[in-house]
Amino acid sequence: MGTTQLDTVPEPKYWHLRTVLSEALDSEFSVGEILPNERDLAARFGVARATLRQALEQLELEGRLQRRRGVGTTVAPPRMGVAVGSEQHAWPGATGDAWQPVDCTVAVPPTAVADILETAPEEQVHTVRRSRMTHGQPVAAELLYVPVSSVPDLSAIDAPSGAARARAVLRELQRLDLEGQDSAVELGSARADDAKELDRLPGAPVLVVTTRFYAGGRTAAASIATYRADTCRLTFGDTGGVEIHHDPERRAS
Amino acid sequence: MGTTQLDTVPEPKYWHLRTVLSEALDSEFSVGEILPNERDLAARFGVARATLRQALEQLELEGRLQRRRGVGTTVAPPRMGVAVGSEQHAWPGATGDAWQPVDCTVAVPPTAVADILETAPEEQVHTVRRSRMTHGQPVAAELLYVPVSSVPDLSAIDAPSGAARARAVLRELQRLDLEGQDSAVELGSARADDAKELDRLPGAPVLVVTTRFYAGGRTAAASIATYRADTCRLTFGDTGGVEIHHDPERRAS
DNA sequence: GAGTGGTCTAGACCACGGG
DNA sequence: CCGTGGTCTAGACCACTCC
Known part of the structure; x- marks a missing residue:
């Protein structure tokens, strides 16, 4: 069939989240903009905060996000x-x-x-x-x-x-x-x-x-x-x- | 005083664990050797498995460990x-x-x-x-x-x-x-x-x-x-x- | 003090590899 | 099948920043 890949091998939630967030960053956010806090984001996506954080860590590792304790999560400029x-x-x-x-x-x-x-x-x-x-x-x-x-x-x-x-x-x-x-x-x-x-x-x-x-x-x-x-x-x-x-x-x- | 740094700024458990494990790897393990499994290690150090895993992730990132699902954690050779x-x-x-x-x-x-x-x-x-x-x-x-x-x-x-x-x-x-x-x-x-x-x-x-x-x-x-x-x-x-x-x-x- | 991300817990279940 | 690491949850508390 020509449908998209059947999820016989479902990808992890945090990986899927990472992809969704990555696309959102491209289309809906600009550099320096602050994201909603982790608790809100987790609730919005219906996952535990730890799972959301796993996705955010990936994006931070890739240089897409910047997180600072006490401040928040912002969209990082290009490397x-x-x-x-x-x-x-x-x-x-x-x-x-x-x-x-x-x-x-x-x-x-x-x-x-x-x-x-x-x-x-x-x-x-x-x-x-x-x-x-x-x-x-x-x-x-x-x-x-x-x-x-x-x-x-x-x-x-x-x-x-x-x-x-x-x-x-x-x-x-x-x-x-x-x-x-x-x-x-x-x-x-x-x-x-x-x-x-x-x-x-x-x-x-x-x-x-x-x-x-x-x-x-x-x-x-x-x-x-x-x-x-x-x-x-x-x-x-x-x-x-x-x-x-x-x-x-x-x-x- | 000449004592070691007072823990006015206590380091996180996982970071301390990482150091302890790193030293253990140097002195008590050789390349290719398999470590005890995560549940045992966590119990031995008196921490939750997630905390232990945070330390192992660090060591894996640094190229000290290799972890494979279904197999175990082994000491990695030098890069x-x-x-x-x-x-x-x-x-x-x-x-x-x-x-x-x-x-x-x-x-x-x-x-x-x-x-x-x-x-x-x-x-x-x-x-x-x-x-x-x-x-x-x-x-x-x-x-x-x-x-x-x-x-x-x-x-x-x-x-x-x-x-x-x-x-x-x-x-x-x-x-x-x-x-x-x-x-x-x-x-x-x-x-x-x-x-x-x-x-x-x-x-x-x-x-x-x-x-x-x-x-x-x-x-x-x-x-x-x-x-x-x-x-x-x-x-x-x-x-x-x-x-x-x-x-x-x-x-x- | 209020709000943020960072750490930590104690569980559960899943995917994979090997006997 | 069993044991391994990988994922996920729902909480709790801490450290920090800013007002």
């Missing part, structure tokens, strides 16, 4: 394209990059970081904390690890820590000859400190970008940056952005 | 590095790429795709479906869009659709001179068809990679690939992989 890789490689801190140094300490890094840097487990590294803002919103938090041996001329600097120290480390990095870099992207969940900086709750989905910077035939620095997964689309390549519609769902024929 | 960008750009279908053509149709694409391709809304495009396997597991499903005008010499081919047609389209692509490409990565949720191909449930988190291929001064093809977010770490750059530990959580000092 912003955020450039994280470029053809012309550049050191972190190069003039014009979007990051803002926050702090800097010197310590022995976690073993996972030492593995990335390929340093001895006890070697000290500068740990630079930076944050990235776009359109007034925090979009990423980064920890940049620079082995002390990568920036040997830094010893005479007076600032022992803080943003000034961070800038000094970044400045020293510029003097090295960057030979290459590579990155990896994976899904993670925000730790408490990152969550706070990103204005999200702990456990919020983030895209973790791990980047190694090569100079002098070795790994001279490494960066671990966590981007808000709900608001960011990470772009790699020549142009710095693929213009697409807001909905990663409506992408097939 | 596999999957190369999605390379310095030496290459057309999809170049010898040695990891994709396997599945099918091919010709149709007018959704408007979102037409926007990416910068084609007229009514222009026909070849839609090549491909899948990518690694270590015997499906890791990605792709839709590759090639405007018919990009491969004009294809008209004489007999196969109207199917894998043979897909290979023919890919072969024609190789004849063009690839001038560049760029990609974007964002979080999405698997549609029903992708979910099936990826052996996951609908709504499972995926990393959506949108790539544009440039040739002849225009966008000659576009690819929308959905990768399993639980099992994949997408790598960009020269080497094709940053060797890191399995835990995106244990990444700070």
Whole structure:
């Protein structure tokens, strides 16, 4: 028969709800508009609040909605394209990059970081904390690890820590000859400190970008940056952005 | 005082549970081992099953666990590095790429795709479906869009659709001179068809990679690939992989 | 204080996989 | 068939924001 798919395999309520709400968002709501509260919505659709919330979580994960405790649920703007890789490689801190140094300490890094840097487990590294803002919103938090041996001329600097120290480390990095870099992207969940900086709750989905910077035939620095997964689309390549519609769902024929 | 943080801001139970389980996974379990079932675990920790499930969902999102209905919950292996960008750009279908053509149709694409391709809304495009396997597991499903005008010499081919047609389209692509490409990565949720191909449930988190291929001064093809977010770490750059530990959580000092 | 989303409970039933 | 994880319910209370 030419009828629509028989529900021999009925889809879950929350999935169907997600679809219905998604279409409603397209046709009946505009960016920034606030939705009815969860209790009302659940009643309107005749489901438990938990079920409705499952649908809302999906839509939030897809960047369609934004929910804030004490405030409400609003229609999210399209994800912003955020450039994280470029053809012309550049050191972190190069003039014009979007990051803002926050702090800097010197310590022995976690073993996972030492593995990335390929340093001895006890070697000290500068740990630079930076944050990235776009359109007034925090979009990423980064920890940049620079082995002390990568920036040997830094010893005479007076600032022992803080943003000034961070800038000094970044400045020293510029003097090295960057030979290459590579990155990896994976899904993670925000730790408490990152969550706070990103204005999200702990456990919020983030895209973790791990980047190694090569100079002098070795790994001279490494960066671990966590981007808000709900608001960011990470772009790699020549142009710095693929213009697409807001909905990663409506992408097939 | 030097005591640990007072719980003036008590963390949620599920978040604490997540931490406890995460540490247990590190110390007391090995890859592939099956955990006790959810009802037992919930009872053991003195929480409701829903709360325990919230913790397990977090760990699954982070790639630490794998859950399968009717089977159980197992400890997941470290995420596999999957190369999605390379310095030496290459057309999809170049010898040695990891994709396997599945099918091919010709149709007018959704408007979102037409926007990416910068084609007229009514222009026909070849839609090549491909899948990518690694270590015997499906890791990605792709839709590759090639405007018919990009491969004009294809008209004489007999196969109207199917894998043979897909290979023919890919072969024609190789004849063009690839001038560049760029990609974007964002979080999405698997549609029903992708979910099936990826052996996951609908709504499972995926990393959506949108790539544009440039040739002849225009966008000659576009690819929308959905990768399993639980099992994949997408790598960009020269080497094709940053060797890191399995835990995106244990990444700070 | 009123209203919002976030957490948590204690159940029930369903869909799936394997013996 | 049984045991597993997946879905769903109808409540309760908490944390937060704004007025």
